[in-house]
Amino acid sequence: MDLFKRDYGDVYLSHRGVQGLTYSVVFTALATCFVGLRVYTRSRIIGKMESNDWMVIIALVNSYVFMGLDIVEAMSGMGMHLKDIPPNILERQMKAFWLTIPFYNAAVLCAKASILMQYFRVFPTHRMRVVCWAMITILGIYGTWAVISAFFNCIPVAKFWDDSISGFCLSKPGLWFSNASMHITTDLVILIIPIPALIAIDIPRKQKAALMILFALGGFVCITSIVRLVSLKKIADSTDPTYDNVGAASWSAIECNTGIICACLPTLKPLISKIAPGLLSSLNGSRRFSTEPVSTVQRRTTWNDESTLGTSGEYPEYGAGDPERVLELVPTSPSKYSKRWCKDTKIHAPDMTDEVAELTRQDRGVAQGYHQHNISETSSYF
Numbered sequence: 001m002d003l004f005k006r007d008y009g010d011v012y013l014s015h016r017g018v019q020g021l022t023y024s025v026v027f028t029a030l031a032t033c034f035v036g037l038r039v040y041t042r043s044r045i046i047g048k049m050e051s052n053d054w055m056v057i058i059a060l061v062n063s064y065v066f067m068g069l070d071i072v073e074a075m076s077g078m079g080m081h082l083k084d085i086p087p088n089i090l091e092r093q094m095k096a097f098w099l100t101i102p103f104y105n106a107a108v109l110c111a112k113a114s115i116l117m118q119y120f121r122v123f124p125t126h127r128m129r130v131v132c133w134a135m136i137t138i139l140g141i142y143g144t145w146a147v148i149s150a151f152f153n154c155i156p157v158a159k160f161w162d163d164s165i166s167g168f169c170l171s172k173p174g175l176w177f178s179n180a181s182m183h184i185t186t187d188l189v190i191l192i193i194p195i196p197a198l199i200a201i202d203i204p205r206k207q208k209a210a211l212m213i214l215f216a217l218g219g220f221v222c223i224t225s226i227v228r229l230v231s232l233k234k235i236a237d238s239t240d241p242t243y244d245n246v247g248a249a250s251w252s253a254i255e256c257n258t259g260i261i262c263a264c265l266p267t268l269k270p271l272i273s274k275i276a277p278g279l280l281s282s283l284n285g286s287r288r289f290s291t292e293p294v295s296t297v298q299r300r301t302t303w304n305d306e307s308t309l310g311t312s313g314e315y316p317e318y319g320a321g322d323p324e325r326v327l328e329l330v331p332t333s334p335s336k337y338s339k340r341w342c343k344d345t346k347i348h349a350p351d352m353t354d355e356v357a358e359l360t361r362q363d364r365g366v367a368q369g370y371h372q373h374n375i376s377e378t379s380s381y382f
Contacts, residue, residue, distance in 0.1 A: 012089050016079025020246040024070040024253035028063055031257040034264040035060045041271040052117035056263045059110035063256050065103045070249060072096040079246045093242065094161030102150035104252050108183060109143040111259035115190055115218075118266060123197040131193055139186065146179050173236035180229040183255075187222040191215065218262050224255040 035056060042053050076093035077085040085093070116132045116139075154160040154169040198211055228251035238244040 010089060010092075011075050012077040012080060012085060013075055014077065014079040016243070016246045017074035017077070018079075020079060020250045021070055021074040023250040024067045027254050027257035028067045031060055031063060031260040031264075034261045034268075037271060038264040038267050041268055045270045045274060050117070050121070052114045052121075052263075053267075055110050055114040055117060056260060059107045059114065059256070059260050059263070062103045062107035062110060063253075063260060066100055066107060066253065066256065069096045069100045069103065070253060073100070073245075073249065077242055078249065080242055082240050082242045085242060090242070091161050097245070098150075098153070098157075098160045100249070100252070101153075102147045104256055105143065105146040105150060105179065107256040108259055109139055109146070111256065111263045112186060112190060113139055114263045118263070119194060122266070123194060125197070128193075128197060135186070135189060135193070142182055142186075146182075149175060173232075176232045176236070177229070180225065180232055184222060184225045184229065187218065187225055191218045191222065214266060217265065221255060221259050221262055224251060224258055227251050228255055 038053065038056065039049070042049050073093050073096045076089050076096060078093060082090070113136060116136050119128060119132050149170065151157070153172065153175065154167060156165060156167050159165045159167040159169055194215055195212075198208065198215065201208065201211075203211075228248060231247035231251050235241050235244050235248055
């Protein structure tokens with residue numbers, strides 16, 4: 001029998017259980033560090049917490065609950081063979097397992113919602129807002145189903161851990177596979193959404209490459225979701241689920257915490273710039289302090305009955321301290337992506353020269369000032 005100790009009454013801890021628990025603790029700790037850095041950046045450096053910041057905090061809280069339940073599972077024989085676990089200990093493990101499912105789903109979905117909310121601020125076009133709201137609506141509907149169906153997988157609920165009770169249960173493998181497939185699909189969609197906008201943004205190539213790499217890190221979450229799906233199939237086909245559950249528990253912890261980490265990474269540039277300003281200067285290139293006319297069009301908008309440049313403001317310089325003002329970027333060359341981007345911002349590529357000419361001398365000075373701060377909210381995030 002593979003036990004570390006069995007002298008503490010009802011503690012049944014196996015080597016495999018400890019291995020699975022280690023992944024949960026380590027990745028939750030990493031997610032905590034990144035969320036802490038994000039909160040510091042947003043509250044101390046930027047000066048304002050937004051809804052997407054609170055959403056990722058909610059995701060982390062759910063991850064904590066998941067880790068706590070993982071500890072209970074590990075101390076209740078997870079990783080041991082089914083025949084070696086007493087009935088009362090097995091029941092405790094199954095109760096903890098039952099609770100991990102809704103909190104895992106909540107953590108993953110909140111992290112995805114946080115990323116979509118970031119897209120609102122980084123890519124503030126009408127088309128992007130429509131796509132993001134559609135995705136958030138889908139996540140909301142699907143997430144409600146995923147959490148409720150996890151809690152009420154069986155009627156009565158106790159039938160989940162006690163099969164001798166009469167009642168009805170949804171197909172556990174069917175529910176697991178459908179939820180996992182939905183997670184993978186939404187991961188891919190969230191990964192694809194910003195690609196046209198990233199291609200269209202007119203920024204130095206190194207900076208654009210860094211942005212794409214940063215977004216591509218979300219692909220790792222897709223990979224963990226796929227690996228987790230494979231581990232779920234192993235449990236579904238297993239005759240010894242308590243022994244085979246370690247892999248699924250480990251990959252579930254990795255998936256929800258890497259999602260949180262990926263949601264935090266884009267927000268840390270102001271912190272990195274403050275601690276090591278030279279580290280990111282090579283990405284911005286000489287254009288960071290260029291005095292040449294900006295290569296994007298900043299069209300006039302009306303804000304509180306005032307004619308202003310459309311700007312965004314994570315920093316006080318942006319939008320006169322108002323974080324809701326949005327700078328809309330337009331590329332200089334009318335590629336197929338830029339035409340679409342221009343259409344979203346209601347500015348057409350052939351009219352860019354005229355639009356720039358309409359800026360007053362004062363506005364040009366302001367525009368150049370924005371250029372020194374990387375022009376856009378995108379740069380304040382990345």
